[in-house]
Amino acid sequence: MTTEDHIIQESIASLGEINVPAALQSRIHDHQRHLMGLASSLLAGGHSRESVQRAIEVVMESFKHELTIAIAALVEKQNAQ
Numbered sequence: 001m002t003t004e005d006h007i008i009q010e011s012i013a014s015l016g017e018i019n020v021p022a023a024l025q026s027r028i029h030d031h032q033r034h035l036m037g038l039a040s041s042l043l044a045g046g047h048s049r050e051s052v053q054r055a056i057e058v059v060m061e062s063f064k065h066e067l068t069i070a071i072a073a074l075v076e077k078q079n080a081q
Contacts, residue, residue, distance in 0.1 A: 004039035005047065008032065011056040020067065021074055031063055 001009075019068045020028055035056055 003043060004036050007039050007053050007056055008035050011053060011060050013037075017062065021071060022032055023074060024067065027067075027070070035059065 038059065039052050039056060042055060043049070047055075
């Protein structure tokens, strides 16, 4: 496992368990791929592991908020049917 993998796994773990509907799984995978790119770029740019982890955690918190909104919209759509 690369340093980037470790940083992202630690950041994801710090958010706790998130149950995501299947309809959003591809969005999760895209986001994780972007996080890997961000971590790689920051590390290559000379940032410390700690600062990279903090940056990833900020992005993860933002994504968690977006994901919560998307899940609520899916539930609302399902209930309307």
